[in-house]
């Protein structure tokens with residue numbers, strides 16, 4: 001039987017995540033995120049870099065003073081001032097940890113730090129020892145470890161462990177490495193650092209080549225037991241390894257990855273939402289695990305498969321990560337949807353449709369998808385109601401075509417082509433002082449019945465700029481009031497449909513034994 005290894009989750013949303021260009025969290029916002037990270041069950045919260053500003057010092061302090069279950073840490077350069085500031089900020093947390101770093105790669109040593117190898121070792125050792133006078137737990141990071149000579153990496157790691165570091169983090173700072181290379185670095189360190197069993201190894205991967213999650217997993221497959229990652233994968237440049245992707249990959253592919261974490265997966269969606277909202281970094285729709293399309297299926301063949309057995313196309317249940325069935329929008333109805341999914345949606349409204357009504361509704365739905373990217377539940381309900389209240393079995397007015405033009409003198413011309421209940425095509429043109437006024441005047445003048453408008457309302461159905469327009473009218477015919485409703489992409493078409501709907505309801509009532517559809521008569 002394979003042993004299961006416990007992996008510690010070190011969340012750096014509030015430190016590396018906040019290094020995302022344009023993100024600037026105040027201390028209350030950072031605290032809200034920290035509280036959510038604690039609910040999510042992360043083992044370590046990296047709350048910030050206290051020496052970087054007074055604001056970040058105060059934020060780290062507030063988090064350290066408040067958070068009790070997760071361990072709170074903060075970043076510091078190998079400088080006494082940075083370490084002292086971190087201590088002042090962290091001293092009230094039950095299990096404080098300092099995270100100090102120094103770059104080890106040739107390019108950083110030569111051009112950025114202007115230090116040789118020995119200076120990098122000596123500075124790191126001295127500052128780990130100093131940190132140890134203040135903190136029980138010292139994490140040391142070899143910045144740009146993945147571009148560092150392996151023998152030098154092994155040498156410096158042995159020295160800092162000897163000085164008191166108990167967590168050794170090996171970042172792929174610039175997101176350059178491949179999973180094979182990153183895994184090989186951990187294997188090399190595990191095999192070539194004599195005192196490595198006195199420390200735990202940690203991954204910290206950036207996503208410049210889109211391999212941060214794969215690299216982090218390669219790290220734990222080769223000896224690391226801590227993963228540094230961030231919610232929604234935010235962080236410097238292309239970001240860090242996404243916490244939610246690692247957590248769910250380890251869970252869903254437990255057969256391939258024998259690891260556990262302390263994370264409460266059901267808090268993933270909420271964590272993602274809080275971070276997206278407070279940082280202003282919205283999540284791309286197709287983002288794995290938490291993107292709005294992650295559980296949505298649009299094409300008819302996929303939807304049919306989903307209805308027959310969800311596992312045909314779904315490897316993760318949205319409920320696993322706290323995505324509600326409603327927001328999962330599992331069967332997204334759009335241009336590529338088929339009859340099975342449409343029928344399923346109709347059923348969810350508890351409306352009975354005959355086979356003919358269903359076919360007519362499906363036809364109208366497909367026609368709508370040619371104009372509208374996202375067809376909402378409201379749109380579909382409107383289509384169903386149109387069908388349910390349709391007067392197609394009686395003679396009625398059919399609006400064939402219309403247009404409305406603005407004239408130079410401020411007048412509006414409306415032209416309509418209608419087929420009458422007797423089946424005759426007729427056209428009429430009028431001018432009026434506004435679009436709806438002119439259109440309704442043309443309709444009133446073309447009807448054999450004498451009608452007048454009592455009430456007119458216009459609203460939008462569904463969201464987005466391509467939402468449907470819905471118009472409701474009440475008209476008076478022969479002393480009786482009839483209501484009408486019309487939906488269309490265009491507000492004038494919806495208005496015309498509503499008027500004809502009311503007139504046709506009158507015609508229906510004339511044919512019925514009881515005028516069931518007249519209102520307030």
Ligand SMILES: CC(=O)SCCNC(=O)CCNC(=O)[C@H](O)C(C)(C)COP(=O)(O)OP(=O)(O)OC[C@H]1O[C@@H](n2cnc3c(N)ncnc32)[C@H](O)[C@@H]1OP(=O)(O)O
Pocket residue numbers: 016019049051052053076077078079101102103112113143173236
């Ligand atoms: C890979 C990472 O993510 S590392 C973390 C990066 N995060 C941040 O930098 C965010 C917070 N940073 C800041 O607010 C500022 O950079 C500060 C306050 C830390 C420092 O600001 P300044 O003193 O103005 O220095 P500046 O940022 O311009 O340059 C960095 C200096 O630190 C030095 N340095 C860089 N890393 C380290 C280190 N690990 N230990 C010691 N010194 C370091 C640089 O060599 C440079 O030194 P120099 O001034 O002698 O050339």
Ligand SMILES: CC(C)C(=O)C(=O)O
Pocket residue numbers: 016101141142143144169171172173174204206
């Ligand atoms: C400071 C270290 C951990 C870092 O953020 C990096 O190397 O990317």
